Amino acid sequence: MWHKPQLLNTLADLLFLVGAAALLAAGAVWLLRVPALPVQYVLFETPLQHTRRGEIEQVLPGSLRGNFFTLDVSHVRQTLLQLPWVRGVQVRRLWPAGLAVQIEEHQPVARWGEGYAEMINGHGEVFAALLPEAEMRRLPLLQGPNGTARQVLERFVSFREMFADVGEQPVQLNLSSRLAWQLVLADGMRIEIGREHPKWPVEARLRRFVEIYTKEMAALEARPTVVDLRYPNGFAIKLAAADAVQPKGK
Template identity: 35%
Template sequence: MWHDSKLMNNTANALFALVLFILLMSGVWWLIQRPIFTLRVIRVEAANAAQLKHVNPLTIRNTALPKIRGNFFTANLDAVRQAFETVPWVRKASVQREWPNKLVVTLEEHTALGTWGEAGQLISVKGDVFTANLAEAEEDADLIELSGPDGSEKEVLAQYQEFKNWFAKISLEPESVNYSSRYAWSLKLNNGMQVQLGRVQDGTTLKSRVDKLMTVYPQLIASLQDSIESVDMRYPNGLALKSSHSNIGLKKQTKASGKT
């Protein structure tokens, strides 16, 4: 083998290339470790030219910055993004490098719509459930109450929007919407009235029951004023009514068998 000059030349060239590659990589590694590339600035800005209302420097310093490792070249941008998305109120983060020692982090905040379930969590206008300071959310708006099985957040939010549009015709709106573990819908309106709508039989079930309630609602208000506590719309041919007035007789007249 040692008498094969061509093989020896190829072997020597390969070894030389390997050594050159190692030296080159060592030089690159030495260069990117220079102090000039140490991260000195992390600029945080709001998405869509908005202003950050709830995310503040102290929260970022305590929550996100301790998780950031590396310098301008070696910092893992995905890990940085994840670190910022653990900050309360942050819905989404994106990260870019800015030469020679900066990171630019763009944040999108949650906009709270209401509370979710009984665990003290919040739900956003986009149907995201998140954990944040409830008092801060209450400073922004009157929170509604939404609840449902795990994974039903966006379905409940969409149905709340439907209810809001439907009841606007009689100048009412939902204060709370519940989707039970048995997949039955109920809500509370801003006049204090509880409405039981039951389970969905087909695509028109909820709408038809709400329409039936809105048809008779003016008569109920004229007769009972503000004494209606709850209405059960799960009966195919009528409704069941509970009023703070005792022995009003309307419940027997309107209640029908065959609740669903």
């Protein structure tokens, strides 16, 4: 073997590669086991409107365990997702000692249920959080059986667009356990829309009322308190100054 230089060169190269691999492995073990390169700061890249710094400082330190390489970023993400206003989180490492965090907060568009602590965001998702009472009261109130929040929100948006053409503002939409719809306007007028029917769709029923709304309301002596659309060929109204329900045809 000593008289074969080519074989000796090949053996030397092999030993060099083995030694280099051993050094790399030792370095990796050192980085994993030695508390080097600790995470020293967390950079929040998005402005936070509802989530408070104190809430973050209360939950985040417990998830910052390990060094720059061993820290579990998925655990950091799950920890921040537990905060009431947080809808989504992205976490990435910033060399050599930081974390960059992007937080997506819930954007409330309505109150849900009893309207005290639960709200709906623009995706139709229900979340539990608190707002100052004055801000809560400015949000419309939506109600319905469990699992119907997205459906109720979609219907509310559609109904609101209909009434915008006549200068009215819906503030409450209820879906009962029997799946009957009830809409309330800002002035307190309650509109009983009723249940969905294949030959008598809810939106068509309400659109018919909106189309004749201006003419019919102008002809009345008092503002209706209740409008009942649960008639195939018309609707009925109850005036504020009278107890009788007055049917209206097409």
